[in-house]
Amino acid sequence: MLKIATWNVNSIRKRINQLCSFIVDSQIDIVLLQEIKCTEEQFPYAEIEKLGYEYAVYGQVARNGVCVLSKYPILEKLKIDIVESHQEARYIECVIKHSNNKVRVGSVYVPNGQSPDSHTFEYKLKFFDNLYERMGTLLKNEELTIIAGDYNVALDEIDVFDSNLLNGQVCFHIKEREKLRAILNLGFKDAFRISHLNLQQFTWWHYQGNSLRNNQGMRIDHMLLSPQAADKLETCYIDDRLRKLENPSDHTPVVCVIKQ
DNA sequence: ATGTCGCACGGGGTGCGA
Numbered sequence: 315m316l317k318i319a320t321w322n323v324n325s326i327r328k329r330i331n332q333l334c335s336f337i338v339d340s341q342i343d344i345v346l347l348q349e350i351k352c353t354e355e356q357f358p359y360a361e362i363e364k365l366g367y368e369y370a371v372y373g374q375v376a377r378n379g380v381c382v383l384s385k386y387p388i389l390e391k392l393k394i395d396i397v398e399s400h401q402e403a404r405y406i407e408c409v410i411k412h413s414n415n416k417v418r419v420g421s422v423y424v425p426n427g428q429s430p431d432s433h434t435f436e437y438k439l440k441f442f443d444n445l446y447e448r449m450g451t452l453l454k455n456e457e458l459t460i461i462a463g464d465y466n467v468a469l470d471e472i473d474v475f476d477s478n479l480l481n482g483q484v485c486f487h488i489k490e491r492e493k494l495r496a497i498l499n500l501g502f503k504d505a506f507r508i509s510h511l512n513l514q515q516f517t518w519w520h521y522q523g524n525s526l527r528n529n530q531g532m533r534i535d536h537m538l539l540s541p542q543a544a545d546k547l548e549t550c551y552i553d554d555r556l557r558k559l560e561n562p563s564d565h566t567p568v569v570c571v572i573k574q
Numbered sequence: 575a576t577g578t579c580g581c582a583c584g585g586g587g588t589g590c591g592a
Binding site: 563 | 575576577578579580581582589590592
């Protein structure tokens with residue numbers, strides 16, 4: 315059994331204690347983090363090593379930043395700029411050895427896009443086009459592959475608290491929903507949705523106002539599985555306990571369990 | 575209520591991104 319989690323941690327330095335407790339208490343084998351918001355020099359290696367985990371880090375100053383933490387040996391580490399003209403730390407991929415098998419994992423932080431009429435929204439769509447190419451290439455390997463992270467898009471109406479209100483807005487615009495759908499049509503599976511066909515649950519709630527109390531959130535963090543990984547999916551769940559802690563990230567983790 | 579966070583810069587509050 316392999317337990318894998320993804321979490322937009324919104325600063326790993328601010329959340330290091332929550333992160334370590336989560337890994338230990340939930341017995342997570344592999345963690346994919348986004349928005350670690352630090353350079354590789356600033357990364358809290360000591361705390362991670364104390365847990366006995368290996369790491370692969372792609373950091374930058376103040377913003378973005380992704381990493382992989384693993385209880386099992388990391389055989390390959392790949393930092394990729396999905397859109398080469400934007401050198402931002404948004405994607406890291408690792409091959410991890412687990413018993414006699416290998417699993418390929420990617421931690422992805424898709425650009426937010428600000429608003430649908432902004433230049434950064436165009437960047438977001440371009441990022442999705444290039445991610446589509448990368449993930450299509452990965453499928454050809456027919457490996458156990460999981461690309462998870464903050465995709466900054468809710469797929470369907472069930473994935474947002476008010477689809478009429480949010481339709482056309484960033485993170486629920488039809489142009490970006492189509493891009494995520496295209497990745498699924500390549501053959502990747504939405505682990506949470508194949509585990510819970512009709513369950514409305516969110517991974518992100520705004521810090522402002524009463525978003526959390528009123529459960530006004532969105533499911534924008536996803537674990538996308540290759541067919542080989544989906545075949546072995548035991549379950550996938552959203553752990554909303556971390557969003558309810560003091561000084562939380564605005565996102566909460568998604569976890570999947572893979573049979574081996 | 576431009577309402578909440580985290581970070582850089584710089585040494586106090588402001589601006590940016592989300």
